[in-house]
Amino acid sequence: MVGIGVALSGGGGPSVDVTRYAAAGDLSAATGAQASATPTERVIEASRDRDRLAVAQLIDPKVSGRMWTTVDLDLRATPTQDADVLGEVKAITRVGVTGERTGGYAQVVVRQDGQRTLAWVTQDYLADQKPTDPAKLPLSDQPCPDTSVEHGLTDAAVRLYRAVCHAFPQVTRYGGWDNHGEHSSGKALDIMTSDVALGNQIAAFLQAHASELDIFDVIWRQHIWTSERAGDGWRSMPNRGSATANHMDHVHSSVY
Structure with missing residues (x-):
């Protein structure tokens, strides 16, 4: 048996493998399936775009100010001492702060490997003025x-x-x-x-x-x-x- 594939011209949507339709001798059904897939795919893509925007808003909070780290600090996933450590920010580093503080921790935004990371650090080790190295x-x-x-x-x-x-x-x-x-x-x-x-x-x-x-x-x-x-x-x-x-x-x- 030879498999038959049909792709829309213009590259606007994905190709559909119609082997299962060809096996039944119904290429018209295959063509119809291809045509109907296009608007569905567009709906899915639109939904994904909205999801990406929602996620971006969650992980890219507004920075309300900037402060300096006075010591090397662990970056924690949540404001608790048992939280997962996402990395470390070195002393004498200027970090963005969101203004969120709880349980002795301050929420910060730092850049790691080219990506912005939202994390928590011990708030007592942040200063408004750059400390002496x-x-x-x-x-x-x-x-x-x-x-x-x-x-x-x-x-x-x-x-x-x-x-x-x-x-x-x-x-x-x-x-x-x-x-x-x-x-x-x-x-x-x-x-x-x-x-x-x-x-x-x-x-x-x-x-x-x-x-x-x-x-x-x-x-x-x-x-x-x-x-x-x-x-x-x-x-x-x-x-x-x-x-x-x-x-x-x-x-x-x-x-x-």
Whole structure:
């Protein structure tokens, strides 16, 4: 048996395989089927166009403003700490914001691989003004004005303290060695500030210089970043019951 195909002239619609009609000896039915397929196809295409427009409106929301990221941030599919991570946006990146905020997260629009992505980020790490690039702040190993902070610290922790105190002279209070947690090892430092923007800059500075300063972890505002899992970005921590325990009033960092 030979299959017969019929295509409309002008290329306005799809070709129709009429083998099943030819087998029944009814080519007129095949031609009629071809003709009737054209308006149906047009209706379907029109419906698809409307669907595409609706989807575009959903995934292309109006940007109400632009803000700067102060640290590397995970892009989350929904405003929850357990949401799927769609990617990462680097520190000192200007992103579009929609104005939607919920549960400590802000909705942003970023460009990834040439495509606009709608996602959620931790709102505390967005700033109106472009922050100083933490990687460009110099590292100093000179003694700080308050040498008492160095008591009981390891050599690496002393270098950490000196680097921070010279990069951020506005910070005047530190927590060094004491008999609890990581601090009892002499490897940890608390950098006391409740200023979110300043704390973000300090945290970003520590991330940028993690290799030079031999940093193990950074904890700030109930989030933790570790050099061993740097690719995971900032990870949420459980509520420990107080502002200090949740690191809302200081940036904590420790060295190897």
